[in-house]
Amino acid sequence: MIKVGMPRGLFYYDYYLLWESFFKKLDIEVVTSIRTNKDILDLGIKSCVDEACLPIKIYHGHVEYLKDKVDYIFIPKYVRLHKREYNCPKHLGIVDMINNSVDNLPILISPKITINDIDDFKDTMYSVGRDLKKNKKEIKEAYRYAINSFNKQDEWIRKEIIPFMDNKITRSDRIKILVLGHPYNIYDNFLNMEILDKLYDKGIDVITVNDVDEIEYRLYSNNNMKRIFWTQGRKIVGAAYSQIENYKVDGIIYISAFGCGLDSVLIYLVEQKSHCNNIPFMSMIFDEQTGEAGFNTRIEAFLDMMKWRSESENNFSTLR
Ligand code: SF4
Structure with a gap:
């Protein structure tokens, strides 16, 4: 079974359930990094540039933790999540930062997410599903399942x-x-x-x-x-x-x-x-x-x- 790594940082706390359900329904195993601890922080400090903020360093630590355990790591680039709004520039640059700072990475799944509301996730999910060689029917079902699961994110x-x-x-x-x-x-x-x-x-x-x-x-x-x-x-x-x-x-x-x-x-x-x-x-x-x-x-x-x-x-x- 394909394994996809999910770093426990940044937008993990907003969209974990959406993506975890999507991958699970596609018969892909999701491996989430452990809760942040001193070892994760130290790994992040070692690989990340000094100037970055603490959450970005911690995120690097989670990627370091996952990189030898999975076939892919999922690092979306969340550019826009709502009309006329944007995310922090460091969220926009996270994929490039990781690519340049972490050695021996597995393949990154890093869709660019520029949406106006939750319904717009459809195109992104279809394209991620196609990249993972899944057929249209499987992707459609996984998308529906993911959107339903996402309603329970706060819970x-x-x-x-x-x-x-x-x-x-x-x-x-x-x-x-x-x-x-x-x-x-x-x-x-x-x-x-x-x-x-x-x-x-x-x-x-x-x-x-x-x-x-x-x-x-x-x-x-x-x-x-x-x-x-x-x-x-x-x-x-x-x-x-x-x-x-x-x-x-x-x-x-x-x-x-x-x-x-x-x-x-x-x-x-x-x-x-x-x-x-x-x-x-x-x-x-x-x-x-x-x-x-x-x-x-x-x-x-x-x-x-x-x-x-x-x-x-x-x-x-x-x-x-
Ligand atoms: S908003 Fe940006 S700069 Fe601030 S903590 Fe988050 S990633 Fe770092």
Whole structure:
């Protein structure tokens, strides 16, 4: 049976179920790299250029891990996922970066994805299926199966990636925090030092951008002087604005990675909006160091500040 490797990084957290179901239905075995750990990070640091952001380095590590175990590695180039929007330039360049940095690669399956909505995946999937020498009937069935499975992507995130949140008990007396960031930052437990679990263990109700409805975040993302043209940017800013303007959360933590150009803009927008609405905000920028002490202290300080504010001392600064 043909084996296709799926690196556990970047758009894995958005489209894994779509592609995994597609390949599975075509009788292709999907081999997903293990969860990120120190070895994956070290592999990525060794092969990737120094200037890249942390998620790109981690992605290189996942490709290094898979390269000797599979016949193909699936690395799509996600250029556009919505009308008049684009992805980060590093997503656009990921195939070329991998090709130039990782030695002894198997064949890459790297379709260019420039679509306006989910229905447009049809052409891309048909072309991937043909490249794998599958016939039209098989591809058609696999495509339908994949689209149906994709409807369960959010459910899959809750069950497979953050199972503790699937069973969480929401209580009105608990502090509610919105954890913002790109999916590969907030759902990669190694990269973010398990922030979601840590907050939950401290009795916080955690929500993420995936808890905000698409119509709602798109609507609120327009509340800017200038239209945001990054798909992830619209999602992050729109989700934040909807929660802040309606006072649905008590605080916001933004998880970012060192070297992220987009976040330098997005953090500023969310921070300003939080400040104007008197909602506590903190950003945390992760890099290659893995010591947790400073990180834990910052979370504790932020939660203490929120607690004091809730006990009527609301003259505390909402920033950091
Ligand atoms: S959006 Fe930021 S973190 Fe993501 S790939 Fe681009 S630069 Fe890296």
